Every structure is written in C-alpha cells, then in structure tokens.
Amino acid sequence: MGSISPSPPLHIAIVGAGIGGLALAIGLLRQGVPYTLYEAAGAYSAVGAGVGLGPNALAAMDAIDARFRALYNQISTGNVTPGKDHVMMDAMLLEDGFGEKRGWKPAPYGAPCYDRTSAHRVDLLNVMTSLIPISTVKFNKRVKTVDQKAEGGAKVTITFEDGEVVEASAVIGCDGAKGATRQMVLGEKYPDQVRATYSGKYVYRSIVPMEDAVKILGKDALGDEIAGDAKMFIGKGANVTTFPISKGTQCNMVAFKLDDKPWTYPEWTQPVTREEMVNDFEELGVDKRLIKMLDWAKPLRWSIHHHLTTPVYYNGLICLLGDSAHATTPHQAAGAGQCLEDALILSRLLGLVSAPDRDQLEAAFKVYDEIRRPRAQKVVQTSKQAGLVYTLSAPGIGDDLDAIVKDLNHRFLWIWEHDLMADVDRAEKEFKALTRKEPETMNMKRVSASVVEKTALTA
Ligand SMILES: Cc1cc2nc3c(=O)[nH]c(=O)nc-3n(C[C@H](O)[C@H](O)[C@H](O)COP(=O)(O)OP(=O)(O)OC[C@H]3O[C@@H](n4cnc5c(N)ncnc54)[C@H](O)[C@@H]3O)c2cc1C
The missing domain is CATH 3.50.50.60 (FAD/NAD(P)-binding domain)
Structure with missing residues (x-):
C-alpha cells in the first residue's frame, strides 16, 4: 500500500x-x-x-x-562637536582652502529627526x-x-x-x-x-587614524576640528566625504570621482597607480589636505553601479x-x-x-x-x-551654494x-x-443564494 x-x-x-x-x-x-x-x-x-x-x-x-x-x-x-547631534554633514568646498578663501563657512545640513x-x-x-x-x-x-x-x-x-x-x-x-x-x-x-548600470562615478576609500586626520585637516573657519564631524566636500568633477567611526578613533574617507567614460574593466574594482589616484583629484585643484588623506587609501577604483x-x-x-x-x-x-x-x-x-x-x-x-x-x-x-x-551639476541648482x-x-x-x-x-x-480563506459556511450561503437567484429568475 x-x-x-x-x-x-x-x-x-x-x-x-x-x-x-x-x-x-x-x-x-x-x-x-x-x-x-x-x-x-x-x-x-x-x-x-x-x-x-x-x-x-x-x-x-x-x-x-x-x-x-x-x-x-x-x-x-x-559628531564630536557639541550641539551637532542632528547634523548629518557640514557642506564644505573641495577647492584649495575648502572655500574659506572666498568666505564660505561649513554649512550644516540635517534635521531634528536625524541623529548623526x-x-x-x-x-x-x-x-x-x-x-x-x-x-x-x-x-x-x-x-x-x-x-x-x-x-x-x-x-x-x-x-x-x-x-x-x-x-x-x-x-x-x-x-x-x-x-x-x-x-x-x-x-x-x-x-x-x-x-x-555604471553610475559614472568611482570611489577610493581610506580609514585614517583620527590623530592623523585631525593633524592633516586642521580646524575650520568656526574653530572646530574638521575631522571630528561628518563632512561633505563638494566641487566640480568630484566630492569627498569624511566622518568619524570606531568611537572617534578613526576617520573614514570616501573620495568620489566623476567619470564620463563607460566602465570597461571586467571587475568592479580596478587597481591603478598611486600617481593615477592622486592625479584624479590634483587635476581638479582639490585641497592638498584631502589628497594627503589618500595616503591611507589603496589605489583601487571601486566602480559605483546601481539599479535605477x-x-x-x-x-x-x-x-x-x-x-x-x-x-x-x-x-x-x-x-x-x-x-x-x-x-x-x-x-x-x-x-x-x-x-x-x-x-x-x-x-x-x-x-x-x-x-x-x-x-x-x-x-x-x-x-x-x-x-x-x-x-555642482544638478539642474536648476548648479553651483549656487545657498541653493x-x-x-x-x-x-x-x-x-x-x-x-x-x-x-x-x-x-x-x-x-x-x-x-483569507472563505469559510465553508460562507461558500454554502453564496451557493444557495445564487441558486435562489437563478430559481427566482426562471420562475
Ligand atoms: C562606497 C559606498 C558607501 C556606502 N555608504 C553607505 C552608507 O553610509 N549608508 C548606507 O545606508 N549605505 C551605504 N552604502 C550602501 C550599502 O553598503 C549597501 O546597500 C549594502 O551593504 C548592501 O548589502 P547587501 O546585503 O544587499 O549586499 P552585499 O553587501 O553585496 O552582500 C551580498 C552577499 O552575498 C554574497 N553572494 C553573492 N553571490 C552569491 C551567491 N551566488 N551565492 C551565495 N552568496 C552570494 C556575497 O559574498 C555577499 O556576502 C554604501 C555603498 C558604497 C558602495
């Protein structure tokens, strides 16, 4: 059986x-x-x-x-600086002097609902x-x-x-x-x-001991340690973010580079020379302090792909x-x-x-x-x-820093x-x-209702 x-x-x-x-x-x-x-x-x-x-x-x-x-x-x-709990990042400029030479001060963005x-x-x-x-x-x-x-x-x-x-x-x-x-x-x-699909950007990543990052990046126009709080350095052709991790003992840096060519390398990470990595940012006039932070980065381009x-x-x-x-x-x-x-x-x-x-x-x-x-x-x-x-290339916003x-x-x-x-x-x-399963009794009612309906129609 x-x-x-x-x-x-x-x-x-x-x-x-x-x-x-x-x-x-x-x-x-x-x-x-x-x-x-x-x-x-x-x-x-x-x-x-x-x-x-x-x-x-x-x-x-x-x-x-x-x-x-x-x-x-x-x-x-x-963030390290008191009063910056709800600041996601400070916007600064990538250019030499981080924009301070033209009077730009770190501009915080965030929201009361956001805790860094x-x-x-x-x-x-x-x-x-x-x-x-x-x-x-x-x-x-x-x-x-x-x-x-x-x-x-x-x-x-x-x-x-x-x-x-x-x-x-x-x-x-x-x-x-x-x-x-x-x-x-x-x-x-x-x-x-x-x-x-390739997003048209690749990144280099580094983790810098906080002691070194503090020395390299120094203080901003407001007197705060730049490395202690999350930052987004913006500019034409690239942007760089730095933020503290590991209870403030390390500074994480991700350096994004715009790329107008298709990604043709078979892997999503491409080894390059240290000179090529540095040149990616020097050619844009990026502040030397950020370039120094690349000393801790592997010369490896990580392509950024997305599913739009x-x-x-x-x-x-x-x-x-x-x-x-x-x-x-x-x-x-x-x-x-x-x-x-x-x-x-x-x-x-x-x-x-x-x-x-x-x-x-x-x-x-x-x-x-x-x-x-x-x-x-x-x-x-x-x-x-x-x-x-x-x-600095968003339609309707471009390089208008206030916008x-x-x-x-x-x-x-x-x-x-x-x-x-x-x-x-x-x-x-x-x-x-x-x-939801229709209960048996409900089905029975439906059947009998339709039988009644049919009977009524034919009567
Ligand atoms: C530079 C960068 C910075 C980012 N920063 C942030 C950030 O600050 N905040 C944020 O929210 N997000 C951030 N993200 C995005 C975030 O990292 C990803 O969205 C997230 O890690 C994706 O996780 P996942 O588990 O979906 O995929 P993955 O992390 O890719 O994990 C996939 C896993 O599947 C395994 N796998 C693959 N194929 C197979 C297979 N055939 N069989 C069995 N196992 C398989 C892999 O080995 C891997 O372990 C960042 C991304 C990048 C690139």
Whole structure:
C-alpha cells in the first residue's frame, strides 16, 4: 500500500550574508521562521569601511529586534562637536582652502529627526552576527541555479557551485548588486534589467587614524576640528566625504570621482597607480589636505553601479532583498537602511505564513513588492540626483551654494521621516486580505443564494 509523504515544513533559503541577508536572518529568527543562510565566501566579511545610518534605518533595526538597535548604539559614533547631534554633514568646498578663501563657512545640513550615527562595517557585522546562531549559516556555498516549478507545492531546488543540491520553500536573494538571483527573477521577462548600470562615478576609500586626520585637516573657519564631524566636500568633477567611526578613533574617507567614460574593466574594482589616484583629484585643484588623506587609501577604483529601475522584486518563490533589488549610489547614505527596511517588512510577512504553501508565500512577496519597491527605487533615483548636487551639476541648482545647502536640508526628510510601522501594519492587512480563506459556511450561503437567484429568475 502506498503512503503519502508529508510535505516538508516551511524553510527559507537566504542567499548572501551581507547587511541585507543578515538583517533578514535576525528578523526571521525573531518571527520564528526556520531558515538557512548560504554565503559564497568562506567566512563573514565586510567590504568597505564606514557606514552611516538614518533614523529610518535605526527604526527598522529596532523593529526587527530591539537587541539589534541596542547593540548598534554601543558601537556607533556621532559628531564630536557639541550641539551637532542632528547634523548629518557640514557642506564644505573641495577647492584649495575648502572655500574659506572666498568666505564660505561649513554649512550644516540635517534635521531634528536625524541623529548623526555611523559605524565601522566590521563592528556592524559583529553586532549582527552575534544575534545569529552559526548553525544556521553555511559558508563556501555559492548558489548557481534555483529551479522552481510553475505550479504545485512550495518547493525550490537550489544547486551550488560545489555540486550540492538542497531544497527549500522559497529563496530570498540577498546576494548584492551583481548577484545571481536577480537573473532568476528578471531574466525571462526583463532581460535588459538584470545587469546593474555604471553610475559614472568611482570611489577610493581610506580609514585614517583620527590623530592623523585631525593633524592633516586642521580646524575650520568656526574653530572646530574638521575631522571630528561628518563632512561633505563638494566641487566640480568630484566630492569627498569624511566622518568619524570606531568611537572617534578613526576617520573614514570616501573620495568620489566623476567619470564620463563607460566602465570597461571586467571587475568592479580596478587597481591603478598611486600617481593615477592622486592625479584624479590634483587635476581638479582639490585641497592638498584631502589628497594627503589618500595616503591611507589603496589605489583601487571601486566602480559605483546601481539599479535605477527594477520592474518587480519576485518571481514565483524567488524574491530579491537589498542591493540585488535596488543597488544605489551612496549619495544619500541610504542603501544599507533600505536593506534593513526590506528585512523588516519581509520578515514580518514571512512570519504570517502558516504553512509551506505556494499561495501564501507568493502573497507575502506580492505585498512586499508593492510596499517596498516604490520607496526603495525612489531612493535609488533621488540618490543619483544627490550625486549631481554634490558635483555642482544638478539642474536648476548648479553651483549656487545657498541653493545646494537648501536642497540638502530637505532632500532626506522623506527617507528619514517615513512611518515604517505603518508599512508593517499595511503589510499585515494586505497579506491577510490576500490569503483569507472563505469559510465553508460562507461558500454554502453564496451557493444557495445564487441558486435562489437563478430559481427566482426562471420562475
Ligand atoms: C562606497 C559606498 C558607501 C556606502 N555608504 C553607505 C552608507 O553610509 N549608508 C548606507 O545606508 N549605505 C551605504 N552604502 C550602501 C550599502 O553598503 C549597501 O546597500 C549594502 O551593504 C548592501 O548589502 P547587501 O546585503 O544587499 O549586499 P552585499 O553587501 O553585496 O552582500 C551580498 C552577499 O552575498 C554574497 N553572494 C553573492 N553571490 C552569491 C551567491 N551566488 N551565492 C551565495 N552568496 C552570494 C556575497 O559574498 C555577499 O556576502 C554604501 C555603498 C558604497 C558602495
């Protein structure tokens, strides 16, 4: 006699252990949703140096798991100068003298709702991984393919580059801007949308010991240490940001260079000579103090790619989260924050899925897509505009410094002031509406009502 094998329990495969994948893992743990996190690298790692987070990102952390926010508070760093808690950055000029020779003083921008915080990425990684049982993470697991049937139960088959094959109820692709899952979601219907596009900017990054940064950058026209507070140096052809991390013991610098040529190097990081790196900024007349800060940078150009548009974030049982969905230029310091918002909404939705049921999972992804995609893609688009503002080339603003500061004081508000808990409520309501099963008795009433109707019509 044959027996019916029970369908496997709900189990989510997370692909990629960056900020997005880790945040989702923390959220799923909190919601009691079983998952396995598959990471291509041999260990956790953080690419880059500092990361700044806005109030929306901090609120998302809090709502994902209050311990996450509490731990972040222990490692985050603000501005040093008293009274600058709500200043995101001071706008200064890249040119020789930082604009002071023509009377420019550092112009703060921010908002009362904004608290300046940033962190070393390694510290953030340590905080996040401390909340995740290592038994739920598999390293050296590069996903190669994901197969799903168009119909039937909630089952995907994942094949890794090492040949291993596993099954899960659904896959969440948190594998970054050039991750493989984007092709799986968009490849068939939107092949032109799979590859990230070059933003026309590359960066050099350095972490400078604060002692050295203080000596090099000196004081501003107001008498404050330049390195102690977050700064955005703006100018034609380039912009440079510096901000304190690691409890003020280090100064993080990201130097952006405009590039009017296509990115043709096969990798997204291109080694150059130290002379080429320095020349990128000397040719623009950048103040020598910032060029000195490049002594701590590797002569490596990091191309900045983005997904300006993404027509949909899921395909059946495969769903995108983080940079795989909406990689952005970092001009609004908002990419990681959007990963956290994604993780909050998706973990709450998956927490409502009561069984490994295709309809429920697809309903969760549909609601996630409807709520998250418009906002995250707007972040990508407006970040591109912010990049133009920093290089004095935004339409209608150009090099009008007062207009630039006015713009910077307003452009982030819609990101920071967003009501995330309203998104959570909306997600829950929409998911419940989509998955509500008509009670049997209700169906019976409908049937008998239509029978009565028909009978009445024929009578
Ligand atoms: C210069 C710069 C500065 C930035 N500054 C800020 C900032 O101040 N504030 C802010 O909010 N955001 C900032 N961002 C954006 C932010 O860093 C990103 O949005 C965020 O780190 C993306 O995280 P992620 O998890 O989506 O992707 P990633 O960090 O790219 O992680 C993807 C992970 O997936 C793994 N992976 C890839 N392919 C596979 C596969 N096939 N199988 C298994 N695993 C795979 C990778 O190894 C990696 O671990 C900045 C970005 C840049 C470039």
